[in-house]
Every structure is written in C-alpha cells, then in structure tokens.
Amino acid sequence: MIVAQSGISLAISGALWENFTSRFLGSVLSRQILSPLNLVDNKLDLLSAQEAMECCTKDDYRNFLAGIHLADGKAVMISGSAGLVAGKGAQALYDSARLREFARLATESQNRFALVDFRSDDAVAVKSVNLSGGSETGSLIYIRPIYSMSLFNALSRARLISEIVLMLSLVVLLAVALTYILRPLRSVRSRISKVQLNNLDTALIPLDGQPLELQPILMEFNRMVSRLEISAQNQKQFASTISHEFRTPLTVISGFIQSVLNRADNLDVNYRESLLIADKEAFRLNRMLSDLLDLSRADNNQLKVLREPFDCLLSCHEAIRLTQFAFPDNRIIFSDASHVDPLMAIGDSDCLVKCLENLIGNAVKYSEKSSTINLHINGDDRCIYFNVQDHGQGIPLDQCDLIFERFQRAEGVSLRRGDSSSGLGLSIVKMLMESMGGSVGVQSEVGVGSCFTLTLQRSDV
Structure with a gap:
C-alpha cells in the first residue's frame, strides 16, 4: 500500500510539475519572442504596397529571419502559406521533420504554446505568434531548449531533491511500519525457538496484548x-x-x-x-x-550435580580402578602431567568418575582387544583437562558432533565382536560435563584413533 501510494504521489507530482513548467515557460517565451517578432514586423512595415501584396515567399521569410541572431540553442522559424523556413540556428540544431513537428504543435495549440519531449534531456518549449501581415504572412515560431535555462535547472534539481526526500521518507515510513507490524511475529518466533523438551511448562504464549490476527x-x-x-x-x-x-x-x-x-x-x-x-x-x-x-x-530437572571443589586425581584413580576391573584385557594407563597432589577442580567427583568410565569404556569397545588406553591429565591457571586417548578406528570428521546426541553412533565405525552400544554414553558425558560447568570435545583421525577431552574449571581451594 505504501509503495502504491508512493507511485501515485510521484505521478501526481510529475503531472503538477509538467503543468507548472508549461505555465512558467509559456510566460517566459511570450516575453522572449517579442524581440525577434519586432524585428520581423519592422521588416514587414518597410515593404511597399506592391511587395506587401506579393508577400510572402520563402525568400521573403529568409530575408525576415536574416538579421535575427540567437544563442544557447534558441532558434526561430516562420511557417506560412509559402511553407516553413527556419533560421540558421534552427537548421543547425534540428532536422526538417522535427521542425515541422514543432510548428504543427505550436500553431495547433490553443494557447499557441507546446512542450515537446518533456521527460527527456532534449525537451524544448515552442511558442507561436502571428505576424502583423495576417494569416497569409504566417507565424513566427520561437524554439528554446528547456534545460539550458539556469532557473529551470535549479527548479529541476529542487524537484529531484524533493522526490528523493519523498522516497526516503516513504522508505523510512515503510521500515517503521514493518517493524511495528512484525514485532509481535518476531517476539513469537523468539519464544518458539527457545522451546525445549525440559521447558514445555513455560512455553505457553499469553494471548493478552497479541494482535487479533495471531x-x-x-x-x-x-x-x-x-x-x-x-x-x-x-x-x-x-x-x-x-x-x-x-x-x-x-x-x-x-x-x-x-x-x-x-x-x-x-x-x-x-x-x-x-x-x-x-x-x-x-x-x-x-x-x-x-x-x-x-x-x-x-x-525432569531432578538430576543433582554438584559444583564444588574436589580432588580430581582421586576421581581419576577411581575411574581407572573400575575400568581395569571391567576391561582386564586392555592396558589402561594413567599419567599426570600436573605433578600436583591434590589437584582441585570445580564439579562433582562421582559425575567425573562416570564420565571417565564412559569414555574409557568407549575407547575399549572401538579398539583392538589388547590395545592401550591412555588417561592423561594436565591443566593451566584456569582449567584442568582430562584426555582419554585410544588407538582404534577413529571417527570421521563429519560425525564428531553427531556422536554426542542421544542414541546416535558414528557411521562406518564397528564395535568389537560381542560388544554393543546403546548410543547413550557420550550424551550422558556431555550432559554431566555441562551440568558441572565444563565441556567435552573430541579430536579424531580415521585409522589412527581418537582423543576425547574433558574440561573443568580449576579451583584455587
């Protein structure tokens, strides 16, 4: 609707501008044609009675126009019973067909004035006035290019600027209107995008204040x-x-x-x-x-995970003890690069044990029966890192994010004979680590092995 209104406004503005231009230039050309008209009428007055009776031929028209010199693209011509004769300037600027068109438009117009090609850069204004000798003598036609007039150029620039301002104003108005119209939709979309399985009780959208259409x-x-x-x-x-x-x-x-x-x-x-x-x-x-x-x-938001200082070395030793008992055929090696005892982290000791058990258990399932599994711990001033390294099949790069989703397993990776996987282990690890304020990540290369990294915040206690 706003775009249609903009188009209608511009059309009305264009029509008003053309009407104003016609009135303005009609007045200007009525004044400017007086000078060449007086020169021609003076020559007509000097004719003898016999010459006046024989007037007018094309040679007479050329004689009348001979003393008229105009600049800036202005031109004159005479159209009468003898035909059409153009001044030197007109012949240089316009072809004969175009001059005949100018003469026709100017003489047939009710007010003897015409605008030609108004929407183009070649626009001209044409004014016609009868010579003093009568209709047999003919009409003097004055031609002036519109865009050579300094005042008209200034007015054209003002009009262009006003149209640009109008369009910009309409664009701003449209943007404001769309913002106001789409605000409820954006609010609803934002709320819908935040809906999760564990927050359905808060997902209902109140109807108060919402648009009737929604x-x-x-x-x-x-x-x-x-x-x-x-x-x-x-x-x-x-x-x-x-x-x-x-x-x-x-x-x-x-x-x-x-x-x-x-x-x-x-x-x-x-x-x-x-x-x-x-x-x-x-x-x-x-x-x-x-x-x-x-x-x-x-x-159900019933899982209780602690976020308190605990000695993560004890958790590592417990995880090693449990996994060595569960997987006696594999060598599970623990190495500590921190050389700090105790090594304090923020989190839950039991949850870390479970995460390490899951990672070591996965490493065993996807490795050769006698391969070595390494648990390595190190850290910096802010975090402690637990790396579980295996030398198994590895995980394709495009599957590294998928494996942390529930009931998902990497494609192209097979378990050892007799082993099975529910696809829950890594999702449990991710959930527990995020509940402790930590994270889990993986780096893997197919045919070389995988390294899973758990990260917890370090405690100064």
Whole structure:
C-alpha cells in the first residue's frame, strides 16, 4: 500500500510539475519572442504596397529571419502559406521533420504554446505568434531548449531533491511500519525457538496484548504445547519407572551370579564361562538403566550435580580402578602431567568418575582387544583437562558432533565382536560435563584413533 501510494504521489507530482513548467515557460517565451517578432514586423512595415501584396515567399521569410541572431540553442522559424523556413540556428540544431513537428504543435495549440519531449534531456518549449501581415504572412515560431535555462535547472534539481526526500521518507515510513507490524511475529518466533523438551511448562504464549490476527494461531500453538507436555511427562515417567523397576531384579540376578561364581569351586568350566557372560551382560544392562535414569532425571530437572571443589586425581584413580576391573584385557594407563597432589577442580567427583568410565569404556569397545588406553591429565591457571586417548578406528570428521546426541553412533565405525552400544554414553558425558560447568570435545583421525577431552574449571581451594 505504501509503495502504491508512493507511485501515485510521484505521478501526481510529475503531472503538477509538467503543468507548472508549461505555465512558467509559456510566460517566459511570450516575453522572449517579442524581440525577434519586432524585428520581423519592422521588416514587414518597410515593404511597399506592391511587395506587401506579393508577400510572402520563402525568400521573403529568409530575408525576415536574416538579421535575427540567437544563442544557447534558441532558434526561430516562420511557417506560412509559402511553407516553413527556419533560421540558421534552427537548421543547425534540428532536422526538417522535427521542425515541422514543432510548428504543427505550436500553431495547433490553443494557447499557441507546446512542450515537446518533456521527460527527456532534449525537451524544448515552442511558442507561436502571428505576424502583423495576417494569416497569409504566417507565424513566427520561437524554439528554446528547456534545460539550458539556469532557473529551470535549479527548479529541476529542487524537484529531484524533493522526490528523493519523498522516497526516503516513504522508505523510512515503510521500515517503521514493518517493524511495528512484525514485532509481535518476531517476539513469537523468539519464544518458539527457545522451546525445549525440559521447558514445555513455560512455553505457553499469553494471548493478552497479541494482535487479533495471531491469536487463533497462538491458541493452537498453546494447545499443541499442552499435548506435548502431557506426552513428555508420560514418556519421562515411563523411563524413570522402567529404570527403577528393572534395577532391583538386575541387582538380585547379578548378586546370585557373583555368589555362585565365588562359592562354587568345583563349577564346570563351561558353566563358569556362561555365568561370567551373564554377569557381564547384567552389568552392561545395569549401566544402561543407570544412564536412562540419569537422562530421565535431567529431563525432569531432578538430576543433582554438584559444583564444588574436589580432588580430581582421586576421581581419576577411581575411574581407572573400575575400568581395569571391567576391561582386564586392555592396558589402561594413567599419567599426570600436573605433578600436583591434590589437584582441585570445580564439579562433582562421582559425575567425573562416570564420565571417565564412559569414555574409557568407549575407547575399549572401538579398539583392538589388547590395545592401550591412555588417561592423561594436565591443566593451566584456569582449567584442568582430562584426555582419554585410544588407538582404534577413529571417527570421521563429519560425525564428531553427531556422536554426542542421544542414541546416535558414528557411521562406518564397528564395535568389537560381542560388544554393543546403546548410543547413550557420550550424551550422558556431555550432559554431566555441562551440568558441572565444563565441556567435552573430541579430536579424531580415521585409522589412527581418537582423543576425547574433558574440561573443568580449576579451583584455587
């Protein structure tokens, strides 16, 4: 609408400008034509009666125009019964067809004035006046280029500037109008972009103050959020219940298996091997349920992660002890480059142990059975870094971000025979590290290995 209004305004402005120009130049040319007109009329007055009766031929017209000298593109010509004769200036500036067009427009116009090619740089104003001898004598036609006039140029520049100011004003008005119109949409988009599974209870958008056009859409959005919240709560409750309910029988099963293995000295080798496999699978399933429970607690904002000073060396030693027991076939080596005991970090000791367990467990799964896994710790004045290095298959570069998402595994990477992965381990690590105010990252090269780095803030305590 604003653009259409701008076009209409410019069209009206152009029409008014042309009307003003016509009136202004008509007055100017009416004054300026008097000088050449007087010269021609004086020559007509000097004709004898016989010459006046025989007048006028083209030679007479040339004689009348001979003493008229004009500058700045101005020109005169005479059009009468003998035809059209142009002055020297007119012949040099315009061809005969164009001069005939000027004469026709000027003589046929009601006020004997015409603007020709007004919208172009070659625009001219033409004024026609009858000579004193009557219609048989003819008309004097005065031609003047418009844009050679200093006043007209000044007016043209003023008009151009005014149109530019008008367009800029309309653009500013359009920008302000769009800003005002789109402000509610931007606000709604911002709120929608922040909706997450764990903040659905605050995702509802109030309808008060919203434009009437948006309210039906926002009402449907709020209904959708309510449905999603119910579904999410049911899903979270299901995961939490399953995790709790399964852990108790798994603990009992694992306890009985351990009891049989520890007390049955004369157990058959095949039976013992089967029980060891069952115990390992029970342990793996128990860890998977523990991961699901942690994720469920995090989704329900019930996961409690401490942010307090703790000795991270003790956590590293505990993680090494647990993983060496779980993976006896691999060499897991711990090296400390800090040479500081204790080494204090900000976070949660149990969470760091779990993160290191997950990283070392992954390193074992994706490496050769007898390969070495290195845990290296170092730091600077601000942070402490825990590096878990393996010499396994490596991860493609385009998969390095994907592996930290839930239930995702890197494509083209295979587990050792007999091992399995739920795709939860690294998402658990990322969630726990971010809850402690830290981070996790990876550097990897296919066929060489991977190095996962945990970063925690250093404590001065």
